Amino acid sequence: MKIPVAKALFNSHSYSEYRKLITDLLLEKKSTGEEQSEDLTHYSELNETRMHRLDKTIQISEDIIQKLKSLKSEYIWLVISEGWCGDAAQLLPIINKMALESGKIDLRIVLRDENEELMKLFLTNKNKAIPILIIVDKETGSVLGKWGPRPKGAADLIIDYKKEFGVIDETAKTNLQLWYLHDKGLSTQEEIINLMQNL
Known part of the structure; x- marks a missing residue:
């Protein structure tokens, strides 16, 4: 097992622990992560709902x-996440339910800002995009694959929007949330199960 993966697992949270962590921080008007701002707290509140x-x-x-x-x-x-991340809020409930249904998957969650070494191993286009799902063989501890930070349809929507308008603004974020709403988690389920079957 890669040392950053082992370290991250040692400090990881179960899904219910992760949810409680976010809820407790919101009571103090805080979000997860090193940076604190009204915006990030606001996003965390939306994500909680x-x-x-x-x-x-x-x-x-x-x-x-x-x-x-x-x-x-x-x-x-092993999922790299943060409470303020809109994509993580859309995807973690799906990933959690898939893990529970399988009976063979132990879901663990770590915070991006607390796991710099781990994040550097799983960059997307040189960016610390989250959530990232890392698939680890329980017996050998070896990393078998990764998925994220978004299903293909959602990723394409953001790429196309940025090409057309040059920025990711509130309209893009709203469009993305609507995409997730209409998709009902189906793309995520399909992409993850295909990855698992191809391991």
Whole structure:
């Protein structure tokens, strides 16, 4: 196992611990991460509401559940996240439900700003984009693959918007949230299960 991965796992949170951490920080008007601002706290509050809703409503398709249950090995899914990240709020409830349905996946979450070494191993176009899902073989501790920070449809939407307008503004962020709403987590489920089956 890579040392940064081992270190991160040692300091990782379960899904419920991660949710509680964000809730507790919000009571102090704070967000996760090194940087603190009204904006980041505001995003964390929105994400808290979003995750509450998705925890209740997100459905894993029967087809995906069967595929998850038929995985041959046991895995750790290590996710790099932060409470203010809009994509993480959309994706973590799906990733959590998939892990629970499988019976073979232990989901652990770490904060990006507390795990610089780990983040540097999983950059996207030289950026610290999150969330990143790292797939670890539970038995050997070896990293088998990664997924993130967004499903392809969401990533393409942002790339196209930036090409056209040169910036990622509030309109782009709204469009992205609408994309997630209409997709209902299906793209994420499909992409992750395909990755798992191809390991």
